[in-house]
Amino acid sequence: MTSRLRSKSLKLASWRKASAVTGTRYKLDESYYSATRTVEIDPRMTAIHEEVKGLVAMDGPMKHVIALLMDESKELKVVPIVGSGGLGKTTLAMEVYRKLGSGGDFQCQACVSVSRTLDLVKLLKDILSQINKDAYKECQSWEKEQLIREIKHILTGKRYFIVIDDVWKEQDWKLVKTAFPENNNGSRIIATTRITGVANLCCSVSDEQTYQMAPLDDVDSRRLFFKRIFSSVDSCPSELEEVSARILKKCGGLPLAIITFACLLASKTHNKDEWERLQDSIGTGSSFDKDGNLKGMKDILLHSYLDLPHHLKTCLLYLCLYPEDSMIDIKLLKWKWIAEGFIATQWGSLDQVAQNCFNELVNRNMIQPVYGNYDSSVRYCRVHDMVLDLIISLSDEENFATVLNGRICNFFPNKIRRLSMQSSGKEHKGAVGAITETKIHIRSLTVFESDKPIVPHFVDFHALRVLDLFGCDSLENKHVKHIGSSRQLRYLRISSYKITELPSGIGKLQHLETLDLRECYSLHRLPSTVAQLQKLVRLFVSGYTQLPAGGFRSLQALEELRFEETDDPVRFAEELNELGKCNLRTGGETAKRLFCNPCSTYPCLQVLKIQSAIGMVPRGMASLENLMKLCIKVTEFDKEDLQVLMGMPSLAHLELEITREAINGKLIIGSDGFKLLKVFHFRYSLFRHPVEVKPTGGLRLTFAPGAMPALRCLCLHLNPMFVASDFCEDLGVEHLPGLAQLEVEITCFKAVPRRVKALECSIEKATSLLPKCRIRVSRAFEGHMFKDDKEWEEVVAKVSRAKKGDQKNERVITKN
Template identity: 30%
Template sequence: ESIQAFLKDADRRAAAPNGDNNGEGVKTWVKQIREAAFQIEDIIDNYMMYAEQRHNFSHLFKTLKQRHKIASGIRDIKSLVRGIKERSERYGFQRSLDQGSSHSRGSQNAKLYPLREAALYIEEADVVGFETPRRILMEWMFELKGRKDPTVFSVVGMGGQGKTTLVKKVFDNNKVIAHFHYRVWITVSQTYDVKEVLRDMLLKICKQNPPQNINQMDQRSLTEELRKYLRRKRYVVVFDDVWNVKFWDDIKNAVIDNKSGSKILITTRNEDVLKSCKISSSTEVLNLQPLTREQSLKLFNKRAFKFDSGGCCREDLIGIANEIVQKCKGLPLAIVAIGGLLSTKEKHVFEWQRFSENLSAELKKDTHLIEIKDILGLSYDDLPYYLKSCLLYFGMYPEDYEVEPNRVIQQWIAEGFVKEEQGKTLEEVAEGYLTELIHRSLVQVSSIGIDGKAESCRVHDQIREMILEKFEDLNFCKEISENDNESPPLFENRIPKNYKLLRVLDCQSTSMLNVPENLGSFVHLKYLSLGSVEILEILKFIGMLRNLETLNIRSEIVVELPKKIRKLGKLRHLTCWYLSLIQLEDGIGEMRSLQTLRSVNLDMEGAAKIIKGFGELKQMRDLGLINVRKEHGTILSSSINEMQHLERLVVVSRHEERSYEVIDLNLISLPTKLQKLTLEGILHKLPEWIPKLQNLVELTLRKSRLTKDPLKSLNCLQHLLSLNIGNDSYEGSCLHFEDGWFQKLKKLNVSCISELREVIIDKGALPSLKELSFGVLWRLKNIPTDIQHLEKLEELHFSYMADEFLDNISTEDWNLMQHVPLVKISNNDGICIPNPWS
């Protein structure tokens, strides 16, 4: 606590504007304190490990050498703290933040909003000031002007001006989706590799069936393969954030001139990039202009007052708001960053005035050019201390990398960034941290699920540049590459000994083939994620990694967990495509910290004992089971009844011979927090407990063989957002959505129901539906009735439909669907038929 107090105060003083403390001396001092803090953490970690070993293996502590090592470590801690205290007094540091600037204090009472509301933060700049540029780009996308060769569009503007946001909005437009056969988005790093760019394009074009030797292809082979796929296809390719003037020369031969009206979009800050494009292609240039004062103020108000005053600026703050916005020079990134910062502060005139003065000091009034990095730096300085390391951690991922929230949250926890709060799990606390970073516009939401939760997030490239500068200032992270003198650990068979305190090892996206032979000695490891590696080698070491909290194995083979896995009492998340517990005849009930367990193969002798042990896992949030047998029903129901925190449940009764058994679940004490449920197996009738799951937002039924239309019962699920009825889940011939049913449903998929002949949608049903999909319904003769009343529908798909269905689509039917931006209909060979609007 003492060292944390010094570190917080030093960090605040280094960030304070207009003060004598804001010099290189203080920055150096901050770095030294951080180094001392890390050393203390290391000593404590080692001490705790020795203490645990003493508890389990008392003979390990009998030698004088080991006693001396522990005593020496404790003396080192005391010496470090004394030295910090003495030097802090020379610098005038206080061990309290009571006298601090508004930077830290203003954030202590920051509001926290659930991650489910992440949809509110997705690129708000796209609705302010982009109307005209978006209209121009849409016209260019469809206006051929007699030219059929690939036309190159370039969007040019300063960093933070919204180039990516604008182009992404056009790229994801439903009319664009319907018009082009292929859509490919490529983010081009400053140090791009041509082969990697071409390989990425090829993977995105032929993602269903990529060439087998794609990883071994050279540049010429990749180019030829791309040209083969693009021949006679209409495509749009976006190259985002191009810096190098030679990029077009490197890539132009791959984007074939197929006379089909294809489009290529390039975003760049460098106007010289356009010159090489103009030499060989038809080129249009859109120069983004800064937002006007009115647009800037509108965007600022939406951000700063999102949850106050209905998004409108309070009258007493209008003058100061104008001053602040004027200093942002019309740059959307700067505006949303400042707006996000001020949204966490009290709406007091004095507080805002002081902030405006600090902002002026940061931007140096004598310059005419906005320094966006100063504004982003100010946003970083304003963060509460506990959020700074969390934001910096995003710099560990590659440029423009989109990371899943669960992944970064679990890594924050492993690194020790997340502090316990009463009544919450560490994951819930960390989710609040991520939400606050999103709320402050320092982290962007890239995609959201149907439930409004973020599915992936990233940081803007300029924020990442700021983070990398902080890496250097704070000695937070060091990147090791093949070109460095220090050999990178993953290119060898062993991890260097000086990495012995490693907490996170994430090889999920690497091609590492062998497990480091000394992995078991890294006993401080808390997060381990591995891709295509030798599974048996991993399992040899598992029992030694007693501090492990997350184990993620990306393997397509069955992973047979050893008995030693039970020693991992701290394990919270265990995920693999196929997990076998055949060696764990006594079950895994001892692993009471588990919150995530999937997917467990129960096709084994002694499965009943394993399933009974699941009832001890009372912290379980996410459970996936496969090869569940009918006789497991009673004992499995009993165990699930004990999981009152369960949020996601997947139960599959499929066996290796592809047959399905009855899923016989009778949940009496319902897991009231259950939000996502998938049942794949025979039900015959809908279980009575399903309509009682009032927090359920996603439901998938496959192979259910229901004899009665389940819709009336499922309509009781008032919060249901996504419904998937597929693969012989229903044996009837008609599905009828009656007036008033499914008020909140946004996504509906009906597929592979062999006897379905008719779908009736009454006026007033499904009023919130956005996405409607039908597939492999070979007895369906006509489009659903009253489909024209689904006013919010954005996507409508009929896939692999019978010829009779296609023949019956009349001009009147097309007119009924004309209000839907994206309509795709394909025959039983998967070939899309043209619609009258294309």
């Protein structure tokens, strides 16, 4: 064993020993947080991810790949992008995909990831979900042969564009390729891989070329490195220049290595001796292993891991339960951390401390945030596969978790503490037996695979805290009949159309905090014993489940509730008034009943989301004095509706969507309301077909002087056929002094190019008045836009003739 490996082993052993003595291995490091400390995502991290996109997908590489793809040939063409792990292959592929995919040149598009262990059925379903949503709804029980036939049928005769990311094996490529027909419509595929042999196999014909990803040069490497640490390339102290050069040489021009090491240094004092020590610990040079990975990359990631406080190590290790390339819902992840006991209460709100942990891991570049399209919110995150390899390895050493992911599993540990089932049960026939034998030790069980997973009957799982059966469509009533015996359960999520009832024993789960039944569409009622769940914080049911109104006043811990119907709206309204703070998501009909009475103030409500459209803004909503966030869809909207919304004194976030009634007038937002509003999303997306409307006049929206003084983010979703062509010229954005971000999405579906361009011109004129505001303008459904006015007029005439024919037929029928 080399001295460097021995050193790493000693560090790990030292950490284990210290953690065992102090009992803090999986607990919050009390010295790390104070009661008032809030950790935000470092804005340098947001900037650095944009910087990486610019560097690895800048004009040169992107133009080269596009040139390889978009030649004149009509045959199916595959362009492989090959390079080592952490080099930015996926980033480049996705930027090309976004650029070409938005141009309307392709009739079908999809982007999927293969990962190290191919799950062909899951991958084929993922492709189908992107190219034909109707077919995807029907395919849940299909085998791979039927899925391949359906995909081929849909793509035959069409020009398609597919990205196949992260192909590891030649055999995997051969299997995936069978789904794509060899048509002569100019279809294109991008495949990314670390393996040169795979890249060569991907080429359809001998004269096709692979694109070899090049590492960043010295200039760009320095730029990325110093921007993360010092926010500027020119701010590095002279005494750190030499050691920085040696560090960057070992990083080999890989963006992942550069950013991760820079994040490690950014959390420390800028001391030359400390930088020298870390530099000495990451190998001798930028050599690569047989899988195309930088050898020093593993050292960099391990050092970053060892540098984490104990509780952040635990939170990071928990991510090994998720399949490679997963989009991880951050809210659900935080709730699981809390349920597992990783987050302590002594430093304030559990949710805030969990958010601090997440943000800290982002700042260390151990997890990658996925930003929303129209605001800076982060709803999902991902784990780079090299980080995932590390935490799976560490988890195995610690017996932190057992992961069944399709690889051969010769034995199970004597004590399974956390189990993640990520593939069908064919490779894991001993799983149920092993789970049953060690069930008194299992703290967490998560099922991701929906293709006939093997699950036990849940009886006497006394240590179980997290049970996530979201990927378990074949789950039946018998499996959860005795769920009430798992008394330590904190988090329960079930997804199965075969679940028709829950046992009354669920009321025994006195520690349950999250009950998520959103995907149980055959569950029509909840047992009355749900009202006994004194610590329940979140309750989510599907639109097919009727909520019992009685007993809700006893759920004093309840903070989030999602439902569509209740058996007694009047009683439910009374009980809701007696709750503490609560976030409510419900349907339009229920909302109309809840807010028809202006005297119902619902002081508990802080967040309200109305999922289906209602006629107009209920007048009773004017009394919601504590409401901070509102998402509402209406079919009608006028000045009186606007006044109701403006009358909510605490409103800080408003998402308003008008879905049916065309407005040919002006809505003026004055200075007499929206004093605290920081985020405003306005979507004007009528259900009426655009060809039915003559594109004249249309909606105008105006911000008067003094309007929305606290507004920071404005998002507009507009169809140019329904708004005035000069919509933004009279918008009055110059009256919003605090505006930091403006997002405009133009919906081009059945729109006339002339109207689209006119709207874009009005946006350009308006935004010239906002020199300090971040502005993003995009088109949606551009491929469904009319070619010109003539084509639009022909369609309008055709629709008009069809209508007249229908009316004539109705008169004949009436006469007879």
